[in-house]
Amino acid sequence: MVMGDANQVTKMKCLALACSPRKGGNTALLAGRALEACREAGHETELLQLTDYNYSPCRACDNCFATGKCVVRDDAGIIFEKILAADRFIMAAPVFSMGICAQAKMLIDRSQQFWAARYVLNIPVGKKPDQARRGMFISCSGTTLPGVFDGTVRTARYFFKMLGIAPDAVLCYDGVDKKGEILKHQRAMDEVYRQAQTLVQL
Ligand SMILES: Cc1cc2nc3c(=O)[nH]c(=O)nc-3n(C[C@H](O)[C@H](O)[C@H](O)COP(=O)(O)O)c2cc1C
Numbered sequence: 001m002v003m004g005d006a007n008q009v010t011k012m013k014c015l016a017l018a019c020s021p022r023k024g025g026n027t028a029l030l031a032g033r034a035l036e037a038c039r040e041a042g043h044e045t046e047l048l049q050l051t052d053y054n055y056s057p058c059r060a061c062d063n064c065f066a067t068g069k070c071v072v073r074d075d076a077g078i079i080f081e082k083i084l085a086a087d088r089f090i091m092a093a094p095v096f097s098m099g100i101c102a103q104a105k106m107l108i109d110r111s112q113q114f115w116a117a118r119y120v121l122n123i124p125v126g127k128k129p130d131q132a133r134r135g136m137f138i139s140c141s142g143t144t145l146p147g148v149f150d151g152t153v154r155t156a157r158y159f160f161k162m163l164g165i166a167p168d169a170v171l172c173y174d175g176v177d178k179k180g181e182i183l184k185h186q187r188a189m190d191e192v193y194r195q196a197q198t199l200v201q202l
Pocket residue numbers: 020021022024025026027028093094095096097098099140141142143144145148176177178179180
């Protein structure tokens with residue numbers, strides 16, 4: 001929580017992006033749990049379900065290398081605007097086929113514009129300075145295979161880097177498959193809540 005003078009507390013905008021196509025699934029429930037902690041700490045919260053938005057994959061047209069902006073006009077623009085306006089960003093995406101789910105990956109590829117802006121054109125990304133944005137990443141997998149989160153976490157970290165958001169916590173829970181099964185995983189529910197509490201204190 002940001003403190004001003006003695007009695008003033010500045011509300012932060014906390015945004016969670018639930019990337020699974022399964023609404024009310026395990027990762028969405030964890031995203032909701034994180035927002036609960038933010039809300040109880042007095043902050044403004046919003047949950048976006050990627051599956052409610054229409055956006056297409058990157059076309060590899062390279063236009064963003066000249067402007068730092070994507071030429072495709074669709075809902076990805078709305079989602080990025082919200083992410084970049086948030087003080088705290090919680091991303092939750094499951095492992096599909098040993099990587100991040102396609103819905104998330106499609107959006108991540110669209111962040112090529114931020115790579116171009118940041119590293120090719122030296123244009124700042126978003127209106128807030130990078131240091132003002134912090135976040136966490138949450139994932140679930142059905143199996144307990146060694147390295148099951150490697151691909152997913154690597155891609156998520158890349159996304160956070162493109163956005164200029166520090167990933168303060170990366171929380172992954174394996175062996176969680178059926179819809180809603182995460183609710184029985186008390187350690188996960190508690191850990192996500194605690195990490196979100198910490199996130200809004202940073
Ligand atoms: C298309 C698809 C592919 C999946 N691939 C994997 C996988 O490669 N490894 C794994 O451990 N779990 C895999 N899973 C299981 C999910 O990771 C697991 O059910 C997770 O809890 C889903 O989270 P959600 O409820 O938020 O969608 C897959 C599930 C689906 C639907």
